[in-house]
Amino acid sequence: MVARHIDIHFPGVGVVTSLRFSEKVLVEKASLTEYLEFAKHLAVQAGDTALNYFRVQEDEIGLTNKSLNAFDPVTKADKEIETKLRNLISEHYPKHGIFGEEEGYFEGNGLTWVIDPIDGTRAYMSGLLHWGVLVALFDGTRPILGVMYQPYTSELFFGDGNCSYISVRGEKPKLLKSSSIRRFSDTVFATDTLEVLSGHERSVAERSRLIRLGGDCYVFSMLAMGLIHVVFEKGLKPYDIQALIPVIEGAGGVVTTLDGGNPSLGGSIVATANPELHEDVLRRLT
Structure with a gap:
Protein backbone atom coordinates (compact mmCIF):
# COMPACT_ATOMS: atom_id res chain seq x y z
CA MET A 1 0.00 0.00 0.00
CA VAL A 2 1.29 3.48 -0.85
CA ALA A 3 1.50 5.52 2.33
CA ARG A 4 -0.53 8.69 2.50
CA HIS A 5 0.11 11.08 5.35
CA ILE A 6 -1.33 14.22 6.82
CA ASP A 7 0.83 16.77 8.59
CA ILE A 8 -0.64 18.50 11.62
CA HIS A 9 0.62 22.03 12.29
CA PHE A 10 0.53 23.98 15.55
CA PRO A 11 1.42 27.68 15.82
CA GLY A 12 5.11 28.29 16.43
CA VAL A 13 5.89 24.57 16.52
CA GLY A 14 5.83 23.42 12.89
CA VAL A 15 5.13 19.83 11.94
CA VAL A 16 4.80 17.76 15.09
CA THR A 17 3.29 14.57 13.72
CA SER A 18 2.51 12.64 10.60
CA LEU A 19 -0.31 10.10 10.63
CA ARG A 20 -0.37 7.86 7.60
CA PHE A 21 -1.93 4.78 6.12
CA SER A 22 0.23 1.71 6.68
CA GLU A 23 -0.02 -2.06 6.60
CA LYS A 24 -3.17 -3.30 8.28
CA VAL A 25 -2.70 -4.79 11.76
CA LEU A 26 -4.91 -7.83 12.25
CA VAL A 27 -6.86 -7.86 15.52
CA GLU A 28 -8.58 -10.97 16.84
CA LYS A 29 -12.23 -10.75 17.88
CA ALA A 30 -11.45 -11.27 21.59
CA SER A 31 -8.88 -8.48 21.50
CA LEU A 32 -11.31 -6.17 19.69
CA THR A 33 -13.88 -6.71 22.44
CA GLU A 34 -11.24 -5.94 25.06
CA TYR A 35 -10.11 -2.80 23.25
CA LEU A 36 -13.67 -1.55 22.86
CA GLU A 37 -14.35 -1.94 26.58
CA PHE A 38 -11.13 -0.07 27.29
CA ALA A 39 -12.11 2.72 24.88
CA LYS A 40 -15.43 3.12 26.68
CA HIS A 41 -13.56 3.29 29.99
CA LEU A 42 -11.25 5.97 28.58
CA ALA A 43 -14.17 8.07 27.38
CA VAL A 44 -15.97 7.93 30.74
CA GLN A 45 -12.78 8.82 32.58
CA ALA A 46 -12.32 11.77 30.25
CA GLY A 47 -15.92 12.84 30.80
CA ASP A 48 -15.37 13.17 34.54
CA THR A 49 -12.59 15.67 33.90
CA ALA A 50 -14.59 17.54 31.27
CA LEU A 51 -17.48 18.09 33.68
CA ASN A 52 -15.15 19.68 36.22
CA TYR A 53 -14.69 22.62 33.85
CA PHE A 54 -18.08 22.69 32.13
CA ARG A 55 -20.22 25.81 32.56
CA VAL A 56 -17.66 27.67 34.62
CA GLN A 57 -16.24 31.13 33.92
CA GLU A 58 -13.67 31.67 31.17
CA ASP A 59 -10.81 32.41 33.57
CA GLU A 60 -11.44 29.08 35.34
CA ILE A 61 -11.19 26.93 32.22
CA GLY A 62 -7.94 28.52 31.04
CA LEU A 63 -9.27 29.38 27.59
CA THR A 64 -6.60 30.17 25.01
CA ASN A 65 -6.45 30.41 21.21
CA LYS A 66 -3.98 28.06 19.52
CA SER A 67 -4.31 29.64 16.06
CA LEU A 68 -2.66 32.81 14.78
CA ASN A 69 -5.18 33.36 11.98
CA ALA A 70 -8.52 32.21 13.40
CA PHE A 71 -10.26 31.33 16.65
CA ASP A 72 -9.29 27.77 17.57
CA PRO A 73 -9.96 27.50 21.32
CA VAL A 74 -8.35 25.12 23.77
CA THR A 75 -9.07 24.78 27.48
CA LYS A 76 -7.54 23.24 30.58
CA ALA A 77 -9.99 20.40 30.11
CA ASP A 78 -8.69 19.58 26.61
CA LYS A 79 -5.11 19.41 27.87
CA GLU A 80 -5.81 17.55 31.11
CA ILE A 81 -8.01 14.97 29.40
CA GLU A 82 -5.49 14.17 26.71
CA THR A 83 -2.69 13.78 29.26
CA LYS A 84 -4.93 11.56 31.37
CA LEU A 85 -5.87 9.34 28.44
CA ARG A 86 -2.29 9.08 27.20
CA ASN A 87 -1.17 7.92 30.63
CA LEU A 88 -3.92 5.30 30.81
CA ILE A 89 -3.18 3.99 27.32
CA SER A 90 0.57 3.84 27.96
CA GLU A 91 -0.06 1.97 31.20
CA HIS A 92 -2.33 -0.67 29.66
CA TYR A 93 -0.95 -0.92 26.11
CA PRO A 94 2.60 0.45 26.10
CA LYS A 95 3.33 -0.83 22.58
CA HIS A 96 0.38 0.99 21.00
CA GLY A 97 0.70 4.36 19.32
CA ILE A 98 -1.24 7.45 20.38
CA PHE A 99 -2.42 10.34 18.21
CA GLY A 100 -4.22 13.23 19.89
CA GLU A 101 -5.24 16.75 19.00
CA GLU A 102 -3.24 18.52 21.70
CA GLU A 103 0.00 16.50 22.01
CA GLY A 104 0.51 15.00 18.56
CA TYR A 105 1.70 11.54 17.62
CA PHE A 106 3.56 8.80 19.45
CA GLU A 107 4.24 5.97 17.03
CA GLY A 108 3.76 2.42 18.27
CA ASN A 109 3.41 -1.09 16.86
CA GLY A 110 0.90 -0.19 14.15
CA LEU A 111 -2.20 0.07 16.32
CA THR A 112 -2.85 3.71 17.19
CA TRP A 113 -5.32 5.22 19.65
CA VAL A 114 -6.77 8.36 18.10
CA ILE A 115 -8.27 10.77 20.63
CA ASP A 116 -9.99 14.12 20.64
CA PRO A 117 -10.34 15.15 24.29
CA ILE A 118 -13.20 17.54 23.56
CA ASP A 119 -14.65 17.62 20.07
CA GLY A 120 -16.71 20.79 19.96
CA THR A 121 -14.70 23.08 22.22
CA ARG A 122 -16.63 26.14 21.01
CA ALA A 123 -19.88 24.60 22.23
CA TYR A 124 -18.18 23.39 25.42
CA MET A 125 -16.83 26.85 26.33
CA SER A 126 -20.28 28.33 25.59
CA GLY A 127 -22.10 25.96 27.95
CA LEU A 128 -23.89 24.16 25.11
CA LEU A 129 -24.19 20.40 24.76
CA HIS A 130 -22.96 19.69 21.23
CA TRP A 131 -19.56 18.32 22.25
CA GLY A 132 -18.10 14.99 23.26
CA VAL A 133 -15.03 12.89 23.95
CA LEU A 134 -13.83 10.87 20.95
CA VAL A 135 -11.74 7.68 21.16
CA ALA A 136 -10.83 5.40 18.23
CA LEU A 137 -8.36 2.61 17.52
CA PHE A 138 -6.73 2.79 14.08
CA ASP A 139 -5.29 -0.39 12.50
CA GLY A 140 -3.27 1.41 9.84
CA THR A 141 -6.08 1.41 7.28
CA ARG A 142 -9.29 2.25 9.18
CA PRO A 143 -10.56 2.76 12.73
CA ILE A 144 -11.73 -0.62 14.00
CA LEU A 145 -13.71 0.80 16.92
CA GLY A 146 -15.03 4.14 17.99
CA VAL A 147 -16.59 5.80 21.03
CA MET A 148 -18.31 9.16 21.45
CA THR A 153 -26.23 13.82 29.22
CA SER A 154 -24.39 10.55 29.97
CA GLU A 155 -24.80 9.33 26.39
CA LEU A 156 -22.25 6.75 25.30
CA PHE A 157 -22.18 5.91 21.58
CA PHE A 158 -19.92 3.05 20.54
CA GLY A 159 -19.39 0.63 17.68
CA ASP A 160 -16.98 -1.61 15.81
CA GLY A 161 -18.20 -1.08 12.25
CA ASN A 162 -20.50 -4.11 12.41
CA CYS A 163 -22.88 -3.05 15.19
CA SER A 164 -23.35 0.20 17.09
CA TYR A 165 -25.04 1.04 20.35
CA ILE A 166 -26.04 3.83 22.68
CA SER A 167 -26.06 3.54 26.46
CA VAL A 168 -27.64 6.34 28.49
CA ARG A 169 -26.77 6.80 32.17
CA GLY A 170 -25.18 3.36 32.26
CA GLU A 171 -28.36 1.56 31.21
CA LYS A 172 -28.43 -1.49 28.93
CA PRO A 173 -27.11 -0.53 25.46
CA LYS A 174 -29.62 -0.14 22.64
CA LEU A 175 -28.82 -1.01 19.04
CA LEU A 176 -28.42 1.97 16.72
CA LYS A 177 -29.98 2.00 13.27
CA SER A 178 -29.57 4.78 10.73
CA SER A 179 -32.44 5.95 8.55
CA SER A 180 -33.64 4.20 5.40
CA ILE A 181 -34.58 7.51 3.74
CA ARG A 182 -33.59 7.55 0.07
CA ARG A 183 -35.14 10.76 -1.28
CA PHE A 184 -32.79 13.70 -0.84
CA SER A 185 -35.65 16.19 -0.54
CA ASP A 186 -36.74 14.37 2.64
CA THR A 187 -33.35 14.61 4.37
CA VAL A 188 -32.01 16.61 7.27
CA PHE A 189 -28.67 17.98 6.04
CA ALA A 190 -26.09 18.96 8.68
CA THR A 191 -22.94 21.00 8.15
CA ASP A 192 -20.73 23.20 10.28
CA THR A 193 -21.44 26.48 8.49
CA LEU A 194 -22.72 27.51 5.09
CA GLU A 195 -19.82 29.94 4.73
CA VAL A 196 -17.32 27.17 3.89
CA LEU A 197 -19.54 25.63 1.20
CA SER A 198 -19.16 26.51 -2.46
CA GLY A 199 -22.12 28.00 -4.25
CA HIS A 200 -22.90 24.62 -5.79
CA GLU A 201 -22.62 22.78 -2.47
CA ARG A 202 -24.88 25.31 -0.79
CA SER A 203 -27.49 24.94 -3.53
CA VAL A 204 -27.42 21.18 -2.95
CA ALA A 205 -27.95 21.61 0.78
CA GLU A 206 -30.88 23.92 0.14
CA ARG A 207 -32.69 21.12 -1.71
CA SER A 208 -32.90 19.08 1.51
CA ARG A 209 -35.90 19.29 3.81
CA LEU A 210 -33.95 20.99 6.61
CA ILE A 211 -30.43 22.33 7.11
CA ARG A 212 -28.87 22.10 10.58
CA LEU A 213 -25.71 24.10 11.31
CA GLY A 214 -23.01 23.20 13.84
CA GLY A 215 -22.99 20.30 16.23
CA ASP A 216 -19.58 18.69 15.61
CA CYS A 217 -19.51 15.03 16.75
CA TYR A 218 -23.08 15.21 18.01
CA VAL A 219 -24.65 15.49 14.55
CA PHE A 220 -22.71 12.43 13.37
CA SER A 221 -24.07 10.55 16.37
CA MET A 222 -27.60 11.68 15.53
CA LEU A 223 -27.06 10.29 12.02
CA ALA A 224 -26.29 6.90 13.61
CA MET A 225 -29.54 7.22 15.59
CA GLY A 226 -31.54 7.80 12.40
CA LEU A 227 -32.47 11.42 13.13
CA ILE A 228 -30.10 13.17 10.69
CA HIS A 229 -29.51 11.84 7.20
CA VAL A 230 -26.55 13.72 5.69
CA VAL A 231 -23.51 15.32 7.32
CA PHE A 232 -21.03 17.24 5.17
CA GLU A 233 -17.96 18.69 6.90
CA LYS A 234 -14.78 20.21 5.47
CA GLY A 235 -11.30 20.43 6.92
CA LEU A 236 -11.64 17.59 9.41
CA LYS A 237 -8.57 16.04 11.02
CA PRO A 238 -8.24 12.30 11.75
CA TYR A 239 -9.15 12.80 15.42
CA ASP A 240 -12.35 14.64 14.39
CA ILE A 241 -13.78 11.73 12.42
CA GLN A 242 -12.15 8.38 13.24
CA ALA A 243 -14.20 7.56 16.34
CA LEU A 244 -17.41 8.32 14.47
CA ILE A 245 -16.76 6.11 11.46
CA PRO A 246 -17.33 2.71 13.20
CA VAL A 247 -20.39 4.09 15.01
CA ILE A 248 -22.02 5.25 11.78
CA GLU A 249 -21.03 2.22 9.74
CA GLY A 250 -22.18 -0.14 12.48
CA ALA A 251 -25.59 1.55 12.37
CA GLY A 252 -25.89 1.04 8.61
CA GLY A 253 -24.57 4.40 7.44
CA VAL A 254 -21.70 5.28 5.11
CA VAL A 255 -18.73 7.62 5.59
CA THR A 256 -16.29 8.63 2.84
CA THR A 257 -14.33 11.59 1.62
CA LEU A 258 -16.05 13.84 -0.92
CA ASP A 259 -14.40 11.88 -3.73
CA GLY A 260 -15.63 8.58 -2.29
CA GLY A 261 -12.34 7.57 -0.66
CA ASN A 262 -11.21 6.37 2.75
CA PRO A 263 -12.19 9.04 5.33
CA SER A 264 -9.75 7.97 8.06
CA LEU A 265 -7.29 10.84 7.55
CA GLY A 266 -10.01 13.45 7.43
CA GLY A 267 -10.51 16.19 4.84
CA SER A 268 -13.90 16.88 3.25
CA ILE A 269 -16.15 14.22 4.76
CA VAL A 270 -19.58 13.02 3.69
CA ALA A 271 -21.61 10.79 6.01
CA THR A 272 -25.04 9.51 5.06
CA ALA A 273 -27.68 7.19 6.45
CA ASN A 274 -27.43 4.39 3.87
CA PRO A 275 -25.52 3.33 0.73
CA GLU A 276 -28.22 4.39 -1.75
CA LEU A 277 -28.49 7.87 -0.28
CA HIS A 278 -24.71 8.14 -0.13
CA GLU A 279 -24.33 7.49 -3.84
CA ASP A 280 -26.94 10.15 -4.58
CA VAL A 281 -25.36 12.74 -2.25
CA LEU A 282 -21.87 12.26 -3.70
CA ARG A 283 -23.27 12.64 -7.19
CA ARG A 284 -25.05 15.85 -6.23
CA LEU A 285 -22.11 17.42 -4.41
CA THR A 286 -19.56 16.65 -7.10
Whole structure:
Protein backbone atom coordinates (compact mmCIF):
# COMPACT_ATOMS: atom_id res chain seq x y z
CA MET A 1 0.00 0.00 0.00
CA VAL A 2 1.29 3.48 -0.85
CA ALA A 3 1.50 5.52 2.33
CA ARG A 4 -0.53 8.69 2.50
CA HIS A 5 0.11 11.08 5.35
CA ILE A 6 -1.33 14.22 6.82
CA ASP A 7 0.83 16.77 8.59
CA ILE A 8 -0.64 18.50 11.62
CA HIS A 9 0.62 22.03 12.29
CA PHE A 10 0.53 23.98 15.55
CA PRO A 11 1.42 27.68 15.82
CA GLY A 12 5.11 28.29 16.43
CA VAL A 13 5.89 24.57 16.52
CA GLY A 14 5.83 23.42 12.89
CA VAL A 15 5.13 19.83 11.94
CA VAL A 16 4.80 17.76 15.09
CA THR A 17 3.29 14.57 13.72
CA SER A 18 2.51 12.64 10.60
CA LEU A 19 -0.31 10.10 10.63
CA ARG A 20 -0.37 7.86 7.60
CA PHE A 21 -1.93 4.78 6.12
CA SER A 22 0.23 1.71 6.68
CA GLU A 23 -0.02 -2.06 6.60
CA LYS A 24 -3.17 -3.30 8.28
CA VAL A 25 -2.70 -4.79 11.76
CA LEU A 26 -4.91 -7.83 12.25
CA VAL A 27 -6.86 -7.86 15.52
CA GLU A 28 -8.58 -10.97 16.84
CA LYS A 29 -12.23 -10.75 17.88
CA ALA A 30 -11.45 -11.27 21.59
CA SER A 31 -8.88 -8.48 21.50
CA LEU A 32 -11.31 -6.17 19.69
CA THR A 33 -13.88 -6.71 22.44
CA GLU A 34 -11.24 -5.94 25.06
CA TYR A 35 -10.11 -2.80 23.25
CA LEU A 36 -13.67 -1.55 22.86
CA GLU A 37 -14.35 -1.94 26.58
CA PHE A 38 -11.13 -0.07 27.29
CA ALA A 39 -12.11 2.72 24.88
CA LYS A 40 -15.43 3.12 26.68
CA HIS A 41 -13.56 3.29 29.99
CA LEU A 42 -11.25 5.97 28.58
CA ALA A 43 -14.17 8.07 27.38
CA VAL A 44 -15.97 7.93 30.74
CA GLN A 45 -12.78 8.82 32.58
CA ALA A 46 -12.32 11.77 30.25
CA GLY A 47 -15.92 12.84 30.80
CA ASP A 48 -15.37 13.17 34.54
CA THR A 49 -12.59 15.67 33.90
CA ALA A 50 -14.59 17.54 31.27
CA LEU A 51 -17.48 18.09 33.68
CA ASN A 52 -15.15 19.68 36.22
CA TYR A 53 -14.69 22.62 33.85
CA PHE A 54 -18.08 22.69 32.13
CA ARG A 55 -20.22 25.81 32.56
CA VAL A 56 -17.66 27.67 34.62
CA GLN A 57 -16.24 31.13 33.92
CA GLU A 58 -13.67 31.67 31.17
CA ASP A 59 -10.81 32.41 33.57
CA GLU A 60 -11.44 29.08 35.34
CA ILE A 61 -11.19 26.93 32.22
CA GLY A 62 -7.94 28.52 31.04
CA LEU A 63 -9.27 29.38 27.59
CA THR A 64 -6.60 30.17 25.01
CA ASN A 65 -6.45 30.41 21.21
CA LYS A 66 -3.98 28.06 19.52
CA SER A 67 -4.31 29.64 16.06
CA LEU A 68 -2.66 32.81 14.78
CA ASN A 69 -5.18 33.36 11.98
CA ALA A 70 -8.52 32.21 13.40
CA PHE A 71 -10.26 31.33 16.65
CA ASP A 72 -9.29 27.77 17.57
CA PRO A 73 -9.96 27.50 21.32
CA VAL A 74 -8.35 25.12 23.77
CA THR A 75 -9.07 24.78 27.48
CA LYS A 76 -7.54 23.24 30.58
CA ALA A 77 -9.99 20.40 30.11
CA ASP A 78 -8.69 19.58 26.61
CA LYS A 79 -5.11 19.41 27.87
CA GLU A 80 -5.81 17.55 31.11
CA ILE A 81 -8.01 14.97 29.40
CA GLU A 82 -5.49 14.17 26.71
CA THR A 83 -2.69 13.78 29.26
CA LYS A 84 -4.93 11.56 31.37
CA LEU A 85 -5.87 9.34 28.44
CA ARG A 86 -2.29 9.08 27.20
CA ASN A 87 -1.17 7.92 30.63
CA LEU A 88 -3.92 5.30 30.81
CA ILE A 89 -3.18 3.99 27.32
CA SER A 90 0.57 3.84 27.96
CA GLU A 91 -0.06 1.97 31.20
CA HIS A 92 -2.33 -0.67 29.66
CA TYR A 93 -0.95 -0.92 26.11
CA PRO A 94 2.60 0.45 26.10
CA LYS A 95 3.33 -0.83 22.58
CA HIS A 96 0.38 0.99 21.00
CA GLY A 97 0.70 4.36 19.32
CA ILE A 98 -1.24 7.45 20.38
CA PHE A 99 -2.42 10.34 18.21
CA GLY A 100 -4.22 13.23 19.89
CA GLU A 101 -5.24 16.75 19.00
CA GLU A 102 -3.24 18.52 21.70
CA GLU A 103 0.00 16.50 22.01
CA GLY A 104 0.51 15.00 18.56
CA TYR A 105 1.70 11.54 17.62
CA PHE A 106 3.56 8.80 19.45
CA GLU A 107 4.24 5.97 17.03
CA GLY A 108 3.76 2.42 18.27
CA ASN A 109 3.41 -1.09 16.86
CA GLY A 110 0.90 -0.19 14.15
CA LEU A 111 -2.20 0.07 16.32
CA THR A 112 -2.85 3.71 17.19
CA TRP A 113 -5.32 5.22 19.65
CA VAL A 114 -6.77 8.36 18.10
CA ILE A 115 -8.27 10.77 20.63
CA ASP A 116 -9.99 14.12 20.64
CA PRO A 117 -10.34 15.15 24.29
CA ILE A 118 -13.20 17.54 23.56
CA ASP A 119 -14.65 17.62 20.07
CA GLY A 120 -16.71 20.79 19.96
CA THR A 121 -14.70 23.08 22.22
CA ARG A 122 -16.63 26.14 21.01
CA ALA A 123 -19.88 24.60 22.23
CA TYR A 124 -18.18 23.39 25.42
CA MET A 125 -16.83 26.85 26.33
CA SER A 126 -20.28 28.33 25.59
CA GLY A 127 -22.10 25.96 27.95
CA LEU A 128 -23.89 24.16 25.11
CA LEU A 129 -24.19 20.40 24.76
CA HIS A 130 -22.96 19.69 21.23
CA TRP A 131 -19.56 18.32 22.25
CA GLY A 132 -18.10 14.99 23.26
CA VAL A 133 -15.03 12.89 23.95
CA LEU A 134 -13.83 10.87 20.95
CA VAL A 135 -11.74 7.68 21.16
CA ALA A 136 -10.83 5.40 18.23
CA LEU A 137 -8.36 2.61 17.52
CA PHE A 138 -6.73 2.79 14.08
CA ASP A 139 -5.29 -0.39 12.50
CA GLY A 140 -3.27 1.41 9.84
CA THR A 141 -6.08 1.41 7.28
CA ARG A 142 -9.29 2.25 9.18
CA PRO A 143 -10.56 2.76 12.73
CA ILE A 144 -11.73 -0.62 14.00
CA LEU A 145 -13.71 0.80 16.92
CA GLY A 146 -15.03 4.14 17.99
CA VAL A 147 -16.59 5.80 21.03
CA MET A 148 -18.31 9.16 21.45
CA TYR A 149 -19.26 10.17 24.99
CA GLN A 150 -21.33 13.19 26.03
CA PRO A 151 -20.86 13.17 29.81
CA TYR A 152 -23.40 15.86 30.73
CA THR A 153 -26.23 13.82 29.22
CA SER A 154 -24.39 10.55 29.97
CA GLU A 155 -24.80 9.33 26.39
CA LEU A 156 -22.25 6.75 25.30
CA PHE A 157 -22.18 5.91 21.58
CA PHE A 158 -19.92 3.05 20.54
CA GLY A 159 -19.39 0.63 17.68
CA ASP A 160 -16.98 -1.61 15.81
CA GLY A 161 -18.20 -1.08 12.25
CA ASN A 162 -20.50 -4.11 12.41
CA CYS A 163 -22.88 -3.05 15.19
CA SER A 164 -23.35 0.20 17.09
CA TYR A 165 -25.04 1.04 20.35
CA ILE A 166 -26.04 3.83 22.68
CA SER A 167 -26.06 3.54 26.46
CA VAL A 168 -27.64 6.34 28.49
CA ARG A 169 -26.77 6.80 32.17
CA GLY A 170 -25.18 3.36 32.26
CA GLU A 171 -28.36 1.56 31.21
CA LYS A 172 -28.43 -1.49 28.93
CA PRO A 173 -27.11 -0.53 25.46
CA LYS A 174 -29.62 -0.14 22.64
CA LEU A 175 -28.82 -1.01 19.04
CA LEU A 176 -28.42 1.97 16.72
CA LYS A 177 -29.98 2.00 13.27
CA SER A 178 -29.57 4.78 10.73
CA SER A 179 -32.44 5.95 8.55
CA SER A 180 -33.64 4.20 5.40
CA ILE A 181 -34.58 7.51 3.74
CA ARG A 182 -33.59 7.55 0.07
CA ARG A 183 -35.14 10.76 -1.28
CA PHE A 184 -32.79 13.70 -0.84
CA SER A 185 -35.65 16.19 -0.54
CA ASP A 186 -36.74 14.37 2.64
CA THR A 187 -33.35 14.61 4.37
CA VAL A 188 -32.01 16.61 7.27
CA PHE A 189 -28.67 17.98 6.04
CA ALA A 190 -26.09 18.96 8.68
CA THR A 191 -22.94 21.00 8.15
CA ASP A 192 -20.73 23.20 10.28
CA THR A 193 -21.44 26.48 8.49
CA LEU A 194 -22.72 27.51 5.09
CA GLU A 195 -19.82 29.94 4.73
CA VAL A 196 -17.32 27.17 3.89
CA LEU A 197 -19.54 25.63 1.20
CA SER A 198 -19.16 26.51 -2.46
CA GLY A 199 -22.12 28.00 -4.25
CA HIS A 200 -22.90 24.62 -5.79
CA GLU A 201 -22.62 22.78 -2.47
CA ARG A 202 -24.88 25.31 -0.79
CA SER A 203 -27.49 24.94 -3.53
CA VAL A 204 -27.42 21.18 -2.95
CA ALA A 205 -27.95 21.61 0.78
CA GLU A 206 -30.88 23.92 0.14
CA ARG A 207 -32.69 21.12 -1.71
CA SER A 208 -32.90 19.08 1.51
CA ARG A 209 -35.90 19.29 3.81
CA LEU A 210 -33.95 20.99 6.61
CA ILE A 211 -30.43 22.33 7.11
CA ARG A 212 -28.87 22.10 10.58
CA LEU A 213 -25.71 24.10 11.31
CA GLY A 214 -23.01 23.20 13.84
CA GLY A 215 -22.99 20.30 16.23
CA ASP A 216 -19.58 18.69 15.61
CA CYS A 217 -19.51 15.03 16.75
CA TYR A 218 -23.08 15.21 18.01
CA VAL A 219 -24.65 15.49 14.55
CA PHE A 220 -22.71 12.43 13.37
CA SER A 221 -24.07 10.55 16.37
CA MET A 222 -27.60 11.68 15.53
CA LEU A 223 -27.06 10.29 12.02
CA ALA A 224 -26.29 6.90 13.61
CA MET A 225 -29.54 7.22 15.59
CA GLY A 226 -31.54 7.80 12.40
CA LEU A 227 -32.47 11.42 13.13
CA ILE A 228 -30.10 13.17 10.69
CA HIS A 229 -29.51 11.84 7.20
CA VAL A 230 -26.55 13.72 5.69
CA VAL A 231 -23.51 15.32 7.32
CA PHE A 232 -21.03 17.24 5.17
CA GLU A 233 -17.96 18.69 6.90
CA LYS A 234 -14.78 20.21 5.47
CA GLY A 235 -11.30 20.43 6.92
CA LEU A 236 -11.64 17.59 9.41
CA LYS A 237 -8.57 16.04 11.02
CA PRO A 238 -8.24 12.30 11.75
CA TYR A 239 -9.15 12.80 15.42
CA ASP A 240 -12.35 14.64 14.39
CA ILE A 241 -13.78 11.73 12.42
CA GLN A 242 -12.15 8.38 13.24
CA ALA A 243 -14.20 7.56 16.34
CA LEU A 244 -17.41 8.32 14.47
CA ILE A 245 -16.76 6.11 11.46
CA PRO A 246 -17.33 2.71 13.20
CA VAL A 247 -20.39 4.09 15.01
CA ILE A 248 -22.02 5.25 11.78
CA GLU A 249 -21.03 2.22 9.74
CA GLY A 250 -22.18 -0.14 12.48
CA ALA A 251 -25.59 1.55 12.37
CA GLY A 252 -25.89 1.04 8.61
CA GLY A 253 -24.57 4.40 7.44
CA VAL A 254 -21.70 5.28 5.11
CA VAL A 255 -18.73 7.62 5.59
CA THR A 256 -16.29 8.63 2.84
CA THR A 257 -14.33 11.59 1.62
CA LEU A 258 -16.05 13.84 -0.92
CA ASP A 259 -14.40 11.88 -3.73
CA GLY A 260 -15.63 8.58 -2.29
CA GLY A 261 -12.34 7.57 -0.66
CA ASN A 262 -11.21 6.37 2.75
CA PRO A 263 -12.19 9.04 5.33
CA SER A 264 -9.75 7.97 8.06
CA LEU A 265 -7.29 10.84 7.55
CA GLY A 266 -10.01 13.45 7.43
CA GLY A 267 -10.51 16.19 4.84
CA SER A 268 -13.90 16.88 3.25
CA ILE A 269 -16.15 14.22 4.76
CA VAL A 270 -19.58 13.02 3.69
CA ALA A 271 -21.61 10.79 6.01
CA THR A 272 -25.04 9.51 5.06
CA ALA A 273 -27.68 7.19 6.45
CA ASN A 274 -27.43 4.39 3.87
CA PRO A 275 -25.52 3.33 0.73
CA GLU A 276 -28.22 4.39 -1.75
CA LEU A 277 -28.49 7.87 -0.28
CA HIS A 278 -24.71 8.14 -0.13
CA GLU A 279 -24.33 7.49 -3.84
CA ASP A 280 -26.94 10.15 -4.58
CA VAL A 281 -25.36 12.74 -2.25
CA LEU A 282 -21.87 12.26 -3.70
CA ARG A 283 -23.27 12.64 -7.19
CA ARG A 284 -25.05 15.85 -6.23
CA LEU A 285 -22.11 17.42 -4.41
CA THR A 286 -19.56 16.65 -7.10
